[in-house]
Amino acid sequence: MDIEIETSRLVLRPWSEADIEQLTLGLNDLDVAKWLAFVPHPYTASHARDWVSRCREIASASAQPTAYEFAIELKSELRAIGGISLNKIDPAAGTAGGGIWIANGYQGRGYGREAFDAKIRFAFRDLGLTKLVNGYFDGNESSWAMQRKLGYRPAGEVPSRCMADGRQTIEHVTTLLRSDWQGRVG
Numbered sequence: 770m771d772i773e774i775e776t777s778r779l780v781l782r783p784w785s786e787a788d789i790e791q792l793t794l795g796l797n798d799l800d801v802a803k804w805l806a807f808v809p810h811p812y813t814a815s816h817a818r819d820w821v822s823r824c825r826e827i828a829s830a831s832a833q834p835t836a837y838e839f840a841i842e843l844k845s846e847l848r849a850i851g852g853i854s855l856n857k858i859d860p861a862a863g864t865a866g867g868g869i870w871i872a873n874g875y876q877g878r879g880y881g882r883e884a885f886d887a888k889i890r891f892a893f894r895d896l897g898l899t900k901l902v903n904g905y906f907d908g909n910e911s912s913w914a915m916q917r918k919l920g921y922r923p924a925g926e927v928p929s930r931c932m933a934d935g936r937q938t939i940e941h942v943t944t945l946l947r948s949d950w951q952g953r954v955g
């Protein structure tokens with residue numbers, strides 16, 4: 770099932786073949802990929818094509834998807850400027866994980882927070898989940914700043930590895946409870 774979520778400046782929508790160029794440009798950038806776990810480097814159009822078809826399979830696999838992979842489209846430019854996911858959805862436990870990236874050149878303008886906020890709303894209000902688990906690699910102050918402002922709290926650390934540059938690192942795990950979020954948004 771194809772879901773679209775609109776915010777004031779963005780549309781979160783399924784990835785398509787038309788996004789291959791933007792997707793490749795955005796992720797073939799070590800400054801972005803070094804903060805993500807599973808992005809190879811260099812990131813080629815072939816990787817992007819595989820990703821788009823995998824997202825299609827995920828979307829059509831089940832009436833109750835275990836993941837939503839959204840392109841973040843900037844309305845004013847009608848192009849994808851990043852990606853955001855809600856994954857590892859466990860309806861029984863009420864939990865899900867996820868991730869986000871915004872292309873260089875579009876960071877620091879509030880798009881990350883706007884997209885993440887919309888994803889949280891979707892997870893808690895539309896899907897009825899109760900707890901979101903996220904994280905960030907050691908040193909990723911932008912991501913932690915964004916998550917903290919959205920109400921995420923520290924929830925431990927786990928060893929991790931970045932595929933793009935091969936380094937071993939620490940992932941700081943973060944969580945957001947629906948009850949805390951409701952208290953903030955009313």
Ligand SMILES: CC(C)(COP(=O)(O)OP(=O)(O)OC[C@H]1O[C@@H](n2cnc3c(N)ncnc32)[C@H](O)[C@@H]1OP(=O)(O)O)[C@@H](O)C(=O)NCCC(=O)NCCS
Nearest residue numbers: 804869870871876877878879880881882905911912914915
């Ligand atoms: C992390 C990322 C998604 C944030 O998106 P963004 O669009 O750049 O962030 P925003 O502009 O929405 O900023 C969100 C908030 O964090 C704050 N912030 C961002 N970077 C910051 C920094 N380095 N230090 C302090 N605060 C920072 C902003 O001021 C903003 O607060 P405000 O809403 O009160 O103004 C983006 O920088 C990115 O894609 N980075 C590379 C990939 C990545 O790290 N992905 C996340 C993996 S966990």
